[in-house]
Amino acid sequence: MDQVLGQVLRNAVWERLDMLTDLANRADAQSLVSVARSELPRLTEAWRAMLKMHEPDERGDCPTCSTRWHRCKAPCSVWQVAHEHLVAGGLAPQQPSAADSRLQGRRKSPVPTHPAPPTAAETTGRHALVNPRRAVTA
Ligand SMILES: [Zn+2]
Known part of the structure; x- marks a missing residue:
């Protein structure tokens, strides 16, 4: 294009x-x-x-974000942003209220179970978007 x-x-x-x-x-x-x-x-x-x-391949790398010379370990930045915004952020209730718990019974998990869940450091706060492994090798 x-x-x-x-x-x-x-x-x-x-x-x-x-x-x-x-x-x-x-x-x-x-x-x-x-x-x-x-x-x-x-x-x-x-x-x-x-x-x-951006689903990880058999080696646990993201086939879309990886290049021939640099393998990008899953979860890549796209999955991290998805988790940050869809699970850790808006949709996941921080402190369930009566209305939230009523909804929870019907809610299905918006993200399929991931074979390699991110570490705690990758799922918390603003720095969740920074992949520490990539930062070290970059
Ligand atoms: Zn990716």
Whole structure:
């Protein structure tokens, strides 16, 4: 894909994300429900498609992030961001309330069980996005 086309594509995606954020912040309840019904499945499908490309191979490396000269150990940055935003952040209740526990019975795990769970250092706080193994070798 040529550079201009790539920029157009990226801008379209950023604008779409901005529009959804704006809707979440400003739309009335009825519009929000309607947007959630149409957009949430698209967003979850997008995450699934992206995560599939970053599933670890038989050696435990990410085939998409690895190069011929540098193997990228799973979980790669894409999985770390997914965990940070989908599990550690917004969707996972920090202190379950009555409403949360009611929902929990029906909620399925949004992320499939990972064969190599990240270490505690990789799953906590802002530094979860920094892969310590990569930082050492870089
Ligand atoms: Zn990856």
